Amino acid sequence: MKKVENKKNMIYNVKNIEKTVFFIIKKSKVREVNIVNMDNMTQEQAFAFFDSLQPVNPDELVGVWHGMGIETGHPMDGLLDAARWYGKDIRSDEMVHPLLFTDIKGKTFSGNPGLLPIRTFMSAPRTLIKLVFTLVSPFIRTKKGHARLRIQEYRGKQTAVMLYDQKPIIDIFARIDDNTILGITDAKWVHEMGCFFMLTKVPPDRKGEVSV
Numbered sequence: 001m002k003k004v005e006n007k008k009n010m011i012y013n014v015k016n017i018e019k020t021v022f023f024i025i026k027k028s029k030v031r032e033v034n035i036v037n038m039d040n041m042t043q044e045q046a047f048a049f050f051d052s053l054q055p056v057n058p059d060e061l062v063g064v065w066h067g068m069g070i071e072t073g074h075p076m077d078g079l080l081d082a083a084r085w086y087g088k089d090i091r092s093d094e095m096v097h098p099l100l101f102t103d104i105k106g107k108t109f110s111g112n113p114g115l116l117p118i119r120t121f122m123s124a125p126r127t128l129i130k131l132v133f134t135l136v137s138p139f140i141r142t143k144k145g146h147a148r149l150r151i152q153e154y155r156g157k158q159t160a161v162m163l164y165d166q167k168p169i170i171d172i173f174a175r176i177d178d179n180t181i182l183g184i185t186d187a188k189w190v191h192e193m194g195c196f197f198m199l200t201k202v203p204p205d206r207k208g209e210v211s212v
Contacts, residue, residue, distance in 0.1 A: 046072045046196045050182055053174035055159030058149040061090045065199035075122045076195040082126035083133040098147040098162055103137055112142040114166030119189055
């Protein structure tokens with residue numbers, strides 16, 4: 001792990017075999033948060049990191065975002081990654097594709113959350129999820145948006161949230177920087193925990209690679 005310090009921020013470059021992630025944490029929060037290893041992050045540490053970040057407005061989320069799960073001991077950890085989750089496509093407050101996936105040919109598509117038995121999949125082996133999702137992916141594709149954005153209070157801050165149309169799920173967002181967002185999935189059936197993920201904005205010149 002490399003640590004680079006400048007006048008305003010402490011930047012942690014956390015690396016493992018597949019991931020490189022930059023956590024930007026204000027100096028005043030470094031001792032409190034103390035996040036240096038994604039793989040060993042606890043729920044408490046992840047929530048503390050979220051609490052240290054600034055809220056985000058819905059209009060700041062418009063665009064295509066590439067996602068990556070963060071494992072913190074939540075029952076849903078690794079579920080979307082096993083299903084080749086790509087990210088999210090947010091076009092307006094009322095037009096949101098909450099789940100973009102990549103098919104076996106490497107092309108992206110929008111999946112209908114209402115057709116995914118997410119709660120059932122939670123306890124399934126991730127290798128099985130990968131196989132099952134390959135088989136069902138042609139049948140869950142959609143051109144319609146299945147979520148919307150609103151501002152709600154969460155852990156003491158008013159910030160953008162994503163409300164799923166067909167599932168008792170809310171995604172809550174906070175800004176790491178202008179192009180990086182920390183997200184928490186709050187599912188009704190595991191409401192006491194948060195499933196954490198990170199979103200990185202896809203540059204305008206690469207949006208053509210993502211088709212919905």
